[in-house]
Amino acid sequence: MNKAGQAEKPAAAGPPATPETPEPDPKRWLALTVLLVATFMDLLDANIITVAIPSIQRDLGASTFAIQAMTAGYTLSFAVLLITGGRLGDIFGRKRMFLVGVGGFVLASAMCAAAPSTDLLVVARALQGLTAAIMVPQVLALIHVSFAPQEIGRVVSLYASMVGLAIVSGPLIGGALISWSPLDLGWRSIFVVNLPVGVLALIGAAKWMRESSSPHAKRLDMVGMLLIVVGLLLLMVPLTLGRELDWPVWSIASLVAAAPVLVLFVVYERHKTRKDGSPLVTLSLFKVRAFGAGIGVQLLFSAIPAGFFLSWTLYLQAGLGWSALHTGLTAIPFSLCVPIVGGLAVRRLSPLYGRYCLLAGAVLMLAGILSYAWAADRFGTGITSWHAIPSMLLIGSGMGMLMPPLTALVLREVQPQEAGAASGIINATGQLGAALGVAVIGSLFFAALAGNAGPQAERVVPTVQSVSPRQASDLQDCATEALGQDDLAKVPDICSTLVQGADDGTRDTINGALGEIRAKTFVSTYSETLYWAAGGLVPVTALVLLLPHHRVRREDLAR
Incomplete structure (x- = not known):
């Protein structure tokens, strides 16, 4: 507890909520379980819908724009209200707003599951994002005011681990639910699963969570x-x-x-x-060195994993034809390393080595991304999940060494009465960084895909047997046009005409050639994109050096 926090305690004129400097809550670890479950539920829904898109298109006849709106509606409504959601918790009570957010999220999930049309599904997804924006900022805020300073690092490492696990496991869980289709729900099962989880979170929060609010900023801005x-x-x-x-x-x-x-x-x-x-x-938050520089690192760093996993998923599923389940299983080394290394970083490495721990994390991620670029180029279309293990271990270890200590460092000098607003800013910065990563790295990926399609087609087409010169020319044009569009699932007219006009034997040859061109184009494009992503870590390492360099002696840490 810092002196500033002690000085401000008497200023709280008996609010109905628990004061900002109470004794440690004996139920705080049970409450943390609820907070982590809610975090997982939110991030899972942000990522899980991608594997359900084909099923939704078949069932509801969703257009490409509607599919984009389902994904973007959640992201946008969530991101723009995060800061407001954090401040609402400071004013009206973090437990209360957490319950409101979880309850609203459950109702919005039920609306998604029952949606009879794409229009209603888009609206329900936007409502999911709005309620998540009320729920999520309370998580870090409640952690900050419920746990002692010496416990924050370990708790934040668990939080960061849950974030990494949810991001990676979204396609895996979504694919399993859609394949299993309990009660013949199909794609609706990815939303129905939120109902029992959300209800349990509500019960647990009501029973184990202690209320807290800020004695300041009582007026809505x-x-x-x-x-x-x-x-x-x-x-x-x-x-x-x-x-x-x-x-x-x-x-x-x-x-x-x-x-x-x-x-x-x-x-x-x-x-x-x-x-x-x-x-x-409170703009004075940005005058705090740890907070201001940490937010800058958060913004830039969040862009790298978001862009990496977007291009990685496209490369494996759209390029190499891997299933969502296969792709999710390939990410297991990453999912394991984030919590294990994150816990070690917060408890031992960050206290001993300060910002050098975060710097080492950025370097490990850089090594992992570069090694994956080399492996993708080296093994080409024959790459397996085993080849990806070393790179995924490095990327997961790097993220574990950087993100949990960074979040703990950013919150370190934030006063408890500003916990909600600070949490909202941290989450909003992460969302903005992820959007930047998807926009920038995604644009680079698709631009490189369009540019590499022609050269790959020129290499493959001359080796194709049993096709006429006209068919060979159309085959090259088909590959170039199909891979030069943003909607990779769309079949250009020239491709339909080419395949339909061929006899059975030639049709198989043409389809095989198109598949080979597609796979090789994705391989070369992915390697190229990863080098750009690795370059994005350079400014991250520079900003890490601006962070305060808190260190403790080994003998003090042992105590």
């Missing part, structure tokens, strides 16, 4: 909320949808317009601080 929502929408919408829509003019205009709106938000928050001391975001 409605103008600040409006400005940050508009500013983040202007920023996030084009980042989320721009690539799929081929960056129309409005997306560029939206990105440009976001800057003045966010500047206006900062100006207004300064005015609100001087006026009544109740801003949505």
Whole structure:
């Protein structure tokens, strides 16, 4: 407990919630279980829908735009309200808002499962994101005010491990549910599974969680909320949808317009601080070195895993034809390393070596990404899950050494009364970084895919036997056009005409050649994209060196 926290305690004029500096809650570890389950449920739903897209398209006749809206609707509504959700917890009580968020998430999940049309499914997904934005910021805030400082690191490592596990296991669990289809629910089972889990989380939270709120900032900053929502929408919408829509003019205009709106938000928050001391975001947080520099690292670093796993999934499933289950199993080394190394980093490495632990994490991730690029190029279309193990171990170990200590470091000097707002900022920064990673690395991937299709077709087509010169020319045009579009599932007209116009034997030859071109194009594209992703870790390492260098002696750590 720091002196600042002790000095501020008497200022709390007997709020109904638990004070900010209580004795450790004896049920805090049980409450943590509920918080981690809620975190897993949110992140699982953010990623699980990708494997259900073909089933939804068949069942509801969903268009490509509707599918994009289902994914983007959740991401956007979640990201733009995270900061507001964190502040609502500070004002009205974090346990109360957590219960509201979980309850709303369960109801929205039921709406998704029962949706009879794509329009209603899109609306329900957006509601899921809104309720998650109320629920999720309370997690780190409750951790921050419920656990002693010496416990925070270990708890945050568990939190970061759950985040990594949920991200990677989404396709695996989704694929298993859709294949099993309990009660013949099909794709609806990925939403139904939230109902019992959410109800158990509600019961556990009500029974084990202790209420806390901030004695400050008792007024709602409605103008600040409006400005940050508009500013983040202007920023996030084009980042989320721009690539799929081929960056129309409005997306560029939206990105440009976001800057003045966010500047206006900062100006207004300064005015609100001087006026009544109740801003949505306490800007003085960014004057704290650990928080300001840590948020910068969070923004840039979050982009790398998001972009890596997007291109990785496309490479394995769309390129090499792996199933979602096979892909998910390949990520097991990553999923194991994040919690194991993360726990070691928080308990031993970060206290002993300070920011050098985070620096080592960035270097390990860099080595893992580069080694995967080499393996993809070396083994080509014959790569197996076994070949990926060393790279996945390095990437998971690097993420474990960087993310849990970083989150603990960012929260280290945050006052308890600002825990909700700080948690909202941390989560929103992670979402923005992930959107940047998907937009930038995704654009690089698809641009390289279109550029590599022609050269790969030129290498493969001359080796194809039993096709006429016209068919060989059309085969090359088909491959180039199919791999040059954003919707890789769409079949160009020239491909349909080519396949339908061939006899049975030639048709098999053409399909085999197209598959070979596709696989080789994805292999070369993935290797190329990984080098760009590795380059993104360079500024991360530079920002890590700006973080405060907290270290303890070995003998003190042993005690």
